[in-house]
Amino acid sequence: MANLNVNIGNLQLKNPVMTASGTFGYGIEFADFVDLTQIGGIFVKGTTIEHREGNPYPRMAETPAGMLNAVGLQNKGADYFANNIYPNIKDIDTHMIVNVSGSTVETYVECAEKIAALDKIPAIELNISCPNVKHGGMAFGVTCAGAAEVVRAVRKVYPKTLIVKLSPNVTDVTEIARAVEAEGADAVSLINTLLGMAIDAEKRKPILSTVTGGLSGPCVKPIALRMVWQTYNAVKIPIIGLGGISNWKDAVEFMLAGSSAIQIGTYNFVDPAISVKTVEGINDYLVKHGFKSVTEIIGALEV
């Protein structure tokens, strides 16, 4: 058994495998399929200060080796989370991390403050990269100034581990990563979904109610890997890599490219037990190659 512990800022993870926001509910949805305590961390569904109904149906289109979604941050709001969901998940023995979203700097700050008050939530993931909402979301994540502004404001009110989730829908992801690092982000996670589109030729109509949506799944993996590697060479803060990871080998590739930890997203839908299988697979890889600790492979790509 290799040592699988990794750190993200002050956050110590029992292993580098986490589950991505919006693909793992609040963890409890998967409790019948996996032992949640064997996962390094669980990023729960995107949370906003206000209750949001999300976008109209249809919200999903299957695509080659992936899918588009346009959920639009459906959630019952930060108060509902704190009062009704948090009590049910706070004692699960893994890190429960809340993905925080907003439509203005003020609502990001307000939501982060609410979550900061919850003892058993050790970190937030600031979502400045959701492509499916009209206001806020990705609008902040596609310019250095916008990203810096929201991270600066949230950093002032949020003392725990602050992870910022980056959008791939930019010309140069490393510039955004540098901007949020300069404002005190403890880590970055990337990538969020790629803006995409699907059409029904027979009906001559878009499949999604919002016309465009966020692409995820194995089809985005090469892009995500490239962006992780570029970002690893640009910032000093840890990177949590995600984008199309569907097995332990993908996870190892993301770590070699510079990720300190990884998130599994869309593939949770295909194999609800993939998270724990990935932990086991990484361990087997480390043992096979003679590594004592998983930290030895972070950024160990030989170029």
Place this chain on the structure above:
Amino acid sequence: MKKYLLDLKVADNVRLHPNYCLLKLTSEETLPEMIPGQFVEVRVDGSSSTFLRRPISVNYVDKDRNELWLLVQLIGDGTRRMAEYRQGDTMNVVLPLGNGFTIPDSDQEEKNLLLVGGGVGTAPMLFLGAVLKSKGFHPIFLLGGRTKNDVLQLDDFAKFGDVCITTEDGSLGEKGFVTNHSILNTKLFDTIYTCGPKPMMVAVAKYAAGKDISCEVSLENTMACGFGACLCCVENTVEGHVCVCTEGPVFNTRKLKWQI
């Protein structure tokens, strides 16, 4: 209900029709309890264009043979691949998922229950009818198809209740749509259960609403996960957007925001 992720064995795969197959799955272990209206999520191996699992409703559970039946309409690459599974093949399945139809209390066995199915929507009606009959009810099935060849599993339905049929070309039963069938004018029902194409379900819901009959519909919104994580399959209800996979797939029409 506890959910399972299981490798099931194909016991049989019968091509009932050019566009339908009946998959019978079994296991060395006793299959989990399932209730009528629930569905399963099948992983389709060997179809490169099929990424997500396919949600398929429970057609029937044969407890004696420990078999789960899935009636599959061949629509795309994934379902066409499912038709190629052979006896002894392994199929990975998440089950059971969703809620189910409301079964009346068994002291109400005089209740008149109508089960309306169209196309592949007849699938859950077989299991529902079987369970209703086992609890002492006398369900009436009303099944619709384009032609006589499109109304499937008639021998199975006949075991559990009276069967009324409509076909669009009149080749079997009465000519027309299910909502044109004469049984709707001659008998008053207490509850109607329906599954099929949305226009058919809306027409049935309209009929039920007009006669103040309780009506449950089974929806098939496109979904990714099947157990409430992705929030893709939402239906607009009086309670806002809810997941069809966890709050449904069966809804009382009073809860839906359909124009009826």
